[in-house]
Amino acid sequence: MNLLNQVKFLIRKEIVLEWRSKYAFNGILLYVVSTVFVCFLAFKSIQPITWNALFWIIMLFASVNAITKSFVQENRGRQLYYYTIASPQAIIISKIIYNILLMLLLSVIALAFYSLVFKNPVGDPLFYFISVLLGSISFATVFTMISGIASKAHNSGALMAILSFPVIIPLLIVLIKLSKNAMDGLDRSVSMDEIGVLGGINVIVIAVSLILFPYLWRE
Amino acid sequence: MTKNWWKIIASVLVLYSIIGGLLIEVPSLPILHESIRNLYFHVPMWFTMIILYLVSVIYSIKYLSSGNENDDLLAVESVNAGIIFGFLGLLTGMIWANYTWGDPWPNDPKLNSAAISTLMYMAYLVLRNSLEEEQKRARISAIYNIFAFPVMIVLLFILPRMTDSLHPGNGGNPGFGGYDLDDNMRWVFYPACLGWIMLGVWIATLRYRIRKLENSQLDS
Structure with missing residues (x-):
């Protein structure tokens, strides 16, 4: 099986697993909704x-909770099984893509509910929406690798927060600025720098994850 | 003696930068006045920190490819020494900011970035403590170290340049070298940087050797 097929297969597996239990997604959804409330x-x-700022803080905690599960939920036996049938690159790529999909869905629902409850005028709603989507993609790429690292330690829940917050803060600063620009309805060309930096960080993070994950995987 | 010449140079340079930094004439500029002398102490701390973190990342990469325990020890001791210099940099900066900007912690992107990157390396040390098995600890913390390094570069060198900053060289401000640094100051500033960097590396290697001795005692 080549890499592309493996990735497709693993993503389908993740989605089917999630669809059967619906535990993780519903849990996180309830978490977001109750936090907003x-x-x-x-x-x-x-x-x-x-x-x-409040919206991004809610998204930050929701995404940490959503993505922490991605490695912890799988027991050692199953991980060993994946190791024998798929390449580590395929596994990390599939996890990243799956988490991106999960976060996109989650952030859209969260944004809809949040703006329903808190009425607030947004100058450029489409651009705000795009910045939220960019944010959820960035959260997914960064947290996937960190949850892999944290899952190797004993106290992975607390460790996940400690390890991921300093790494996510630069992204968060850029995101808050970008979405603030959208909120004020500034011209879109003003925000191109921020989008460039976000894209750059994401590319670096995915590249470093691809290089490092094989070492993390080996045990 | 052949191995230790650079330690002597380091001590001489640091001593020279302290004495010269306090005595040699400096240009009198508005707002800064005599506090400009802090340049000789504040900036070299950050250079030293960056160099030590860089050394640490290089040894983490080496550890992943070689699996040699000593590489891991060097990586962690470089981070330990780097964090000390990070704190010293924050401290000297806060004193300086208090007298020139009127507030020890103004809302400046460079300050916040420096504090966050220190948090990141403290998280690295926490991660190490949470893993008990030695090889696993070395490997996983090396992975986190390499993962965090590019983020730190973005944090310290790219983000502050995008917004308004009080620091020279950021947010469209001219760099310090452009206007304020005269020849007298260069004669102290560059040796100071070199001296502190060598001193930092010296501290890291000392700590590394102590750790290696402790480990060999445990084995015997």
Whole structure:
């Protein structure tokens, strides 16, 4: 089996597994919705700048929780089995793509619910939406590799937060700036720098993940 | 003696930069005044930190390809020494900022980036402590170290250049070298950088040798 087939096969496996249980996705969805609701009850009315920051904080915690599972949920026996049938590159690529799909779906639902509960004028809704999609892709690429690293340690839940937050902060800074520009309805050409940096970081992270994952996998 | 010449040079250069840095004449500039002398202490700390982290990443890569335990020890001790220099850099910067910008922690992208990158390397040390088996610890922390390094580069060198910053050389500001550094200062600044970098490497190698001795005692 070549790499492309392996990746396709593994992604289908992830989706089928998720579809059968629907445990992870529903859990995370409920997590996001209840967090938004808690924030709504706590804040009531909100400044635009806080609105934006709060949304990204909710997304940050939701995505950490969603992606931590991607390696932890699989037991050693099953991992050994994958090791015999697929190349490590195929495994990390399939995990990244699956997490991107999961995060895209999650962020769309979260954004819809969040703007339903908190009414806030957004200057350029389409561009804001694009920045949210870019953000969810970036979260997925960074957290996939880190969850792989954290899953090797004992206390992986706490470790995941410690390891991932400093790494995600630069992305988060750029994302908040990008979405703030969209919120203020600035001209789209202003934000091209940010999109370039986001794309650059994502490419670097995926490349480094591809190189490093075989070492992480070997045990 | 043949092996230790650079340690002597390091001590001489650092001593020279302290004495020269405090005595040799500096240009009198508005706002900065005499505090410009802090340049000899604040900036070399960051250079040393970057060099030590770079050394650490190189040895992490070497560890992944060789599996030699000593490479891992060198990587972690470089990070340990680098974190010390990171804290010293923050401290000298805060003192300087307090007198020139009026606030020890102004909301400056470079400051925040430096603090975050220090957090990142502290997370590396926490990760090491959470893994007990030695080879696994070495391998996984090496992976995290290599993974974190490009992010640190983005954090320290790219993001601060995109926004307004109080630091020279960022956000469209002219670099320090362009206007403020006269020849007198160059004669102190460059030796200071070189001296502190060598001192940092010296500290890292000392710690590495202590760790190696401890390990060999454990084995026997």
